[in-house]
Amino acid sequence: MSLRDYRDFAPLTERISKAIQTGRLSHAYIIEGDSCIDKVKFAKDMIKAALCIQDPGWGCDMCPVCRKIDHDNYEDLYMVSSDDRSVKDASVAELQEKLKSRPTGGNSNIAVIDHADLMTLRAQNRLLKTLEEPNPGTLILLLAENTENLLPTITSRCIIYRLGNYAAKDSTADLTLPRKIMDMVAEHAYFCEFKDKLTKEIKDRQAAFQLLDGLERLLFLYLRGEEPGNVRKEKIAEHVRYVEEARRDLIAGVNYKYAIRNLILKIGG
Numbered sequence: 566m567s568l569r570d571y572r573d574f575a576p577l578t579e580r581i582s583k584a585i586q587t588g589r590l591s592h593a594y595i596i597e598g599d600s601c602i603d604k605v606k607f608a609k610d611m612i613k614a615a616l617c618i619q620d621p622g623w624g625c626d627m628c629p630v631c632r633k634i635d636h637d638n639y640e641d642l643y644m645v646s647s648d649d650r651s652v653k654d655a656s657v658a659e660l661q662e663k664l665k666s667r668p669t670g671g672n673s674n675i676a677v678i679d680h681a682d683l684m685t686l687r688a689q690n691r692l693l694k695t696l697e698e699p700n701p702g703t704l705i706l707l708l709a710e711n712t713e714n715l716l717p718t719i720t721s722r723c724i725i726y727r728l729g730n731y732a733a734k735d736s737t738a739d740l741t742l743p744r745k746i747m748d749m750v751a752e753h754a755y756f757c758e759f760k761d762k763l764t765k766e767i768k769d770r771q772a773a774f775q776l777l778d779g780l781e782r783l784l785f786l787y788l789r790g791e792e793p794g795n796v797r798k799e800k801i802a803e804h805v806r807y808v809e810e811a812r813r814d815l816i817a818g819v820n821y822k823y824a825i826r827n828l829i830l831k832i833g834g
């Protein structure tokens with residue numbers, strides 16, 4: 566897919582395209598976005614835009630370079646992913662070795678680290694060396710759900726792009742409980758009142774996930790002005806981040822009562 570086709574992210578893709586066309590692409594980017602956004606695909610489309618022969622800056626999907634990237638057989642593109650909930654130091658070490666070699670297809674070695682926010686501390690510290698002194702032409706894309714899990718020394722060396730697409734969230738999510746909760750937040754309800762409500766309504770992990778889906782959907786509607794809500798825009802972004810954190814906790818196996826309690830404390834605070 567050409568970067569042109571990402572209409573939801575149009576201002577961002579235009580920036581990327583311009584950077585490529587004017588030769589001002591940085592050597593390291595963080596692409597942050599929810600789990601529902603296919604960040605690997607976006608990264609590959611960005612790389613196509615950077616290397617495409619026919620339509621530089623956007624990607625044509627048809628030239629040999631674009632096709633190789635689409636089919637995961639571009640010689641100088643190295644993908645790293647997480648295994649068993651983390652990206653290990655050994656994987657980053659292996660990548661570093663590959664990035665030292667001379668590119669064979671073009672002028673650039675390119676690395677994509679999926680779930681970069683799951684890199685172990687050691688792996689992050691190792692990567693830091695590459696970010697500090699990359700070989701000329703190297704392009705590193707870190708894909709993450711939450712950049713807060715990355716060392717500040719890493720984030721400060723990267724350009725961060727956030728792929729926000731809350732519209733893609735499940736539009737059928739039940740908003741009854743989320744609305745009630747946000748009303749209670751607006752009324753500054755005491756935590757014990759939330760607790761009563763949540764104990765009654767959230768009886769298992771699945772219900773907890775449903776609440777998160779609903780909250781995220783509701784926050785998106787606030788943002789678009791499609792639902793009256795007394796929440797400032799900056800606050801909405803903050804709440805969305807809290808919901809994402811709670812989701813991560815749930816996925817990581819944190820007790821659902823604890824995860825939701827934590828979330829409410831943050832949103833209510």
Ligand SMILES: [Zn+2]
Nearest residue numbers: 617625628631
């Ligand atoms: Zn192309």
